[in-house]
Amino acid sequence: MRIGLYPGTFDPITLGHVDIIQRAMALVDRLVIGVAINRDKGPLFALEERVAMVEAECAAITAVTGGEIVVHPFENLLIDCARDVGAGIIIRGLRAVADFEYEFQMVGMNRALDSSVETVFLMADARRQAIASKLVKEIARLGGDVSRFVTPPVVRALKDRYGK
Template sequence: MANKAIYPGSFDPVTNGHLDIIERAYNVFDHVVVAVLHNRKKEPFFSIDQRVKLIEESVKHMPGVEVDAFHGLLVDYVKEIKADTIVRGLRAVSDFEYEMQAASINRKLEPGVETFFMMTNHQYSYLSSSIVKEVAEYGADVSGLVPAHVEEALRKQFEKKNRG
């Protein structure tokens, strides 16, 4: 087994597709860090702290999984935490094109870091955080798309947003 892998993303919110990748990475690597990206270009639905807590609740049964947040270049964070590998999930060919470019620049910036691509389980190939938020906004059932505590957090966040 490889030593330490990092699975970066916005996770706004974490979905069952993300959790599938986390669980499968957990079976391959000794230690997995789920790293929540603070992206200044996006206005998040959940705060960094909320996203970290939602993921922590989702992975508490996996002792080799840690949740953290970061900003800046991914390769800088990878070096900082002394990870060996970046894990990325692929849903479609369009994901591969983007992820291949990202992996190439990361390898250029930090030659010792590998990128490990995992195909998403077919039952989650359509799933994204954006779709989950859109469906939840209209009050539709998202129970098969996210864990129950994330579904509850979405409901509360939309209630809060609609009141304010």
């Protein structure tokens, strides 16, 4: 069984993430969405809220694809998380050249830690390349319309959080 791990903070999950998840499903038999705890980033949503949002979005995807998606919170090294879930593939989404430079370094370190785990990069769909959770949060915080970047449940969660 091919198991892939798609890690991120998903704070919040965006349509860019959903695009990568949908396309990653064609590459693996089971996709594990690793929701990083990452206290250093100071997430807007608590871990439980982010996991619930990711689970809701993934339920909609699996209803269409019939594939298997598991949501797995983690706080350890990415390569250790991959081992924990039995993943032989780490899936990473790329939006721009700046993403590649960071990801290139991460691949090198992960390969040094465990050369049996491959990293696969998926380019974001052209319509989704500008979407970043950080920017979505900023737009929502300032009262802007984020409905082109996230699903309706996430729009509601952002409005609730910012009291808009």
